[in-house]
Amino acid sequence: MDIKVKGGIIVLALIASIYYALPTYRAYQPGVDPQTINNKVNLGLDLQGGMYLDIEIKTEEAVKEIVRRTAVELEDLLIDNQVDFVEVRIANESIILEMEPGRKVNLDSEPYKRFLVQFIQDQKINLTHLTLKEDEIDQIRESSVNQALEVIRNRIDSLGISEPSLQKQGEDNIIIQLPGLKDRDRAIELIGTQAVLQFQIVNNNATQNTYNKLTEVVKYEEVWDKVTNKLISKRPYILNKKILMTGEFIRDARVRIDSRDNSPYVALSFDSIGADVFAKITQRNVGRNMAIVLDDKVQSAPIIREAITGGEASISGQFTVEEAETLKIVLKSGNLPAPIEIREERTVGASLGEDSVNQGMNSLIIGSVLVLLFMLIYYRLAGIFAAIALIFNVIIIISILGVFGATLTLPGMAGIVLTIGMAVDANVLIFQRIREELIRTENPRAAIQEGFGKAFRTILDANVTTLFAALALLQFGTGPIKGFAVTLSIGIIASMFTAIIVTRFFFDLFYLSKTKLNKVII
Amino acid sequence: MQLLKLKEGQFIDFLSYKKIAALISFILILGGIVSIVSHNGLKYGIDFKGGTNVQIQFSDQPNLDTIRQIFSEKMMNNIILQTFGDIENKEILLGLPIDSPLGTGERLTLELKNILQSQNKNIEIRRIETIGPKVGDELKISAVKAIFIALGLVLLYITIRFQWRQGVSAIIALLHDVTIVVGIFSILDKEFSLTVVAALLTVVGYSLNDTIVVFDRIRENISKYRKKSMEETINLSITETLSRTLITSGTTLLVVLSLFLLGGEIINDFSFALLVGILIGTYSSIYVASPVSIYLTNLFPPTGESTANS
Numbered sequence: 004m005d006i007k008v009k010g011g012i013i014v015l016a017l018i019a020s021i022y023y024a025l026p027t028y029r030a031y032q033p034g035v036d037p038q039t040i041n042n043k044v045n046l047g048l049d050l051q052g053g054m055y056l057d058i059e060i061k062t063e064e065a066v067k068e069i070v071r072r073t074a075v076e077l078e079d080l081l082i083d084n085q086v087d088f089v090e091v092r093i094a095n096e097s098i099i100l101e102m103e104p105g106r107k108v109n110l111d112s113e114p115y116k117r118f119l120v121q122f123i124q125d126q127k128i129n130l131t132h133l134t135l136k137e138d139e140i141d142q143i144r145e146s147s148v149n150q151a152l153e154v155i156r157n158r159i160d161s162l163g164i165s166e167p168s169l170q171k172q173g174e175d176n177i178i179i180q181l182p183g184l185k186d187r188d189r190a191i192e193l194i195g196t197q198a199v200l201q202f203q204i205v206n207n208n209a210t211q212n213t214y215n216k217l218t219e220v221v222k223y224e225e226v227w228d229k230v231t232n233k234l235i236s237k238r239p240y241i242l243n244k245k246i247l248m249t250g251e252f253i254r255d256a257r258v259r260i261d262s263r264d265n266s267p268y269v270a271l272s273f274d275s276i277g278a279d280v281f282a283k284i285t286q287r288n289v290g291r292n293m294a295i296v297l298d299d300k301v302q303s304a305p306i307i308r309e310a311i312t313g314g315e316a317s318i319s320g321q322f323t324v325e326e327a328e329t330l331k332i333v334l335k336s337g338n339l340p341a342p343i344e345i346r347e348e349r350t351v352g353a354s355l356g357e358d359s360v361n362q363g364m365n366s367l368i369i370g371s372v373l374v375l376l377f378m379l380i381y382y383r384l385a386g387i388f389a390a391i392a393l394i395f396n397v398i399i400i401i402s403i404l405g406v407f408g409a410t411l412t413l414p415g416m417a418g419i420v421l422t423i424g425m426a427v428d429a430n431v432l433i434f435q436r437i438r439e440e441l442i443r444t445e446n447p448r449a450a451i452q453e454g455f456g457k458a459f460r461t462i463l464d465a466n467v468t469t470l471f472a473a474l475a476l477l478q479f480g481t482g483p484i485k486g487f488a489v490t491l492s493i494g495i496i497a498s499m500f501t502a503i504i505v506t507r508f509f510f511d512l513f514y515l516s517k518t519k520l521n522k523v524i525i
Numbered sequence: 526m527q528l529l530k531l532k533e534g535q536f537i538d539f540l541s542y543k544k545i546a547a548l549i550s551f552i553l554i555l556g557g558i559v560s561i562v563s564h565n566g567l568k569y570g571i572d573f574k575g576g577t578n579v580q581i582q583f584s585d586q587p588n589l590d591t592i593r594q595i596f597s598e599k600m601m602n603n604i605i606l607q608t609f610g611d612i613e614n615k616e617i618l619l620g621l622p623i624d625s626p627l628g629t630g631e632r633l634t635l636e637l638k639n640i641l642q643s644q645n646k647n648i649e650i651r652r653i654e655t656i657g658p659k660v661g662d663e664l665k666i667s668a669v670k671a672i673f674i675a676l677g678l679v680l681l682y683i684t685i686r687f688q689w690r691q692g693v694s695a696i697i698a699l700l701h702d703v704t705i706v707v708g709i710f711s712i713l714d715k716e717f718s719l720t721v722v723a724a725l726l727t728v729v730g731y732s733l734n735d736t737i738v739v740f741d742r743i744r745e746n747i748s749k750y751r752k753k754s755m756e757e758t759i760n761l762s763i764t765e766t767l768s769r770t771l772i773t774s775g776t777t778l779l780v781v782l783s784l785f786l787l788g789g790e791i792i793n794d795f796s797f798a799l800l801v802g803i804l805i806g807t808y809s810s811i812y813v814a815s816p817v818s819i820y821l822t823n824l825f826p827p828t829g830e831s832t833a834n835s
Contacts, residue, residue: 049791057660059659187633187634187650187653188631188632188633188634188635189631191629191630191631191633192631195631344629344657345629345655345657346657346659346660347655347656347657347660348577348629348653348654348655349652349653349654349655350652350653350654351651351652352649352650352651352652354649354651355580355651355652358789359789359791362787362788362789363788363789365783365787365788366780366783366784366786366787366788369783369787370779370780370782370783370784371780373779373780373783374776374779374780377772377775377776377779378776381772413789413791413792414720414723414792414795417784417788417792417795417796420780420781420783420784420788421727421777421780421781421784421799423780424776424777424778424779424780424781425731425734425773425777427772427773427776428734428769428773428776428777431769431772431773431776432738432769432773435766435768435769435772439765442532442533443533457745460741461737461738461741461742464686464737464738464741465733465734465737465738466734467682468679468682468683468730468733468734468737469727469730469731469733469734470730471674471675471678471679471682471730472675472726472727472729472730472731472733473726473730474674474675474678475670475671475672475674475675475678475726476671476723476726478667478670478671478674479664479667479671479719479723483720484719484720484722484723487723488723491727
């Protein structure tokens, strides 16, 4: 190829890579908000501080909940229709309806059919097993993950994080990334609270002797010491098992301050359906206590003095203002369809991230300078070629990362540093070969050509194998290791380009294009 | 400037030291294995065993014994406490077991601040990492998979580019390197974490790099000097590529050293694994891969297939 064409291509590549590396350079100048600049290298959470959370939605719990609710509904309907049954119970995630001997009920007719269509029926004498269909289970699982995604998105909006990211991963995982997060505990609470709100009537007359586990349930109110953060006591309540209302009708929630004792509480307002239901249940239960149960813990159990028709309720408890705020947000955003479990958390403070960037940059700069110095001293003019190729190499890595908006992690930085050490290898292979050839032959032109030719195959072999290692590392999902694998891979490919094309160009320019060849300085 | 000044065809008799080298390798490998066995396995980091690590910075120099006592008063004996990085950073790394209620709880930072308040008023929680049991198991599987993928690809590639004998010798050299680095981690009681696995795989790639350069030269010299014995050819090839090997190891060690010394405590184990691995990898491409390939060639002499194919 003509040397001018080659030079042109290289200059174009250089201009392009500088052009694409520039946004990254500009984005991280002091006083610049990186978010205003596109196509830059993003800093990983380990470098800019923030939280990475991998959570699992316990979708099997959502399935169980559906089964449980259906069982309650079925029981209610059977009672309403005066069917003679012994009991409705749940075993192995299926509903079992036990009839009185000789009695029958046709579940394929209304009003039962309507809500039992997703169930497979299996009748044995007086026992009917109702099991959820497989594809129904899959659908419940999938929709509960989507719902959780939506709910969590709403909740983290309240954290004021400028670029939160939520991603579904696999079947029932969600990856949450919150750059710049300050209050770790609050984020965990917002994300992790299931916020299932239930209203149940307290059975004031119940005693241990009268307790009926078929119709009643015990739930506790927890009393915490705000200073030492310890659980002081658990007060038991005997509640009617029937859940009169849930939080699904909440239209709005606000934090208010009780004027009597200045304690904060959360005021709820229901939508019109909710307001009707609430009016009905309060009317029916005037004079009794109604427990407000959040995630199976009794928050408070005020007495119902009169029917509440305005569609408003309040949750008081021993809240701090902050806790009331959090409760408000989780209630407003709706409940998670299933509990969650934290699979992985990585939280880094902003100051540590900054330290890591500085340390990474220091080792990058010092490492590069040492390598460049060595190359200059050892190979002189050829060392300058290699040095230019190396700097070019780093610009290419940054520009490629920038174009794809890739994320740079601390191990990713280490990958770049390492690439610099290894990138010179291609140059070293070429230069050593040229030196050897110069000993063998008097003809410098042939020595250079042979040197490049023979080194080429070795360079290819050697780099391909390192790429294998990087590829094997790429399977580590989104974690920091992947960042390392990415920069290492890009670095290796870039280094082959710079050594084989760029360094070669300099040899062409300085030696091979001359009619009378100078002494090769290498 | 030049490291070695040799005439064409002149070489250093590397292979005459192969028995000593074998002894050194043997001692290093055995030492590592003995250490791993006597420690009842590797000291896994939370990436693999699960649990929570918290990096905490104090405003005054923390006293580990006092902190340990505070935790044991709270009935939390099963914690791991160590200073993190330089003493002057006043940082500790607190390891909580996987079943600690604090770990993934929404009160972790609050509780830690309460617990440590008596020790030091101003603490900063700089980093929290929690790995649940499932993720730990998944990462373990991924790590094993990654190692096998890497080794498999390598074996395949070298077999295609060279011969199976070279492929197998390269793999033996790699296993040698990995075993020694892992052994050294055990001997020094360092934690074996995911980043260390990443470093090991990098070492695999790197060490192979060296091995291939030597193999490439051996193949070239076999066809060039048909009369030389295998030993001589290998010695010559190692000699000819020695400058390159030393220079590349040198430049790589320079950057790894700068990572190790300046890159910060978080990637310290990673840099250390690279540092040791590159030294061992350089050594193994001379003293493990080549002698093994001679041994294999003597044991299974090539029949019909050309020694210098492709």
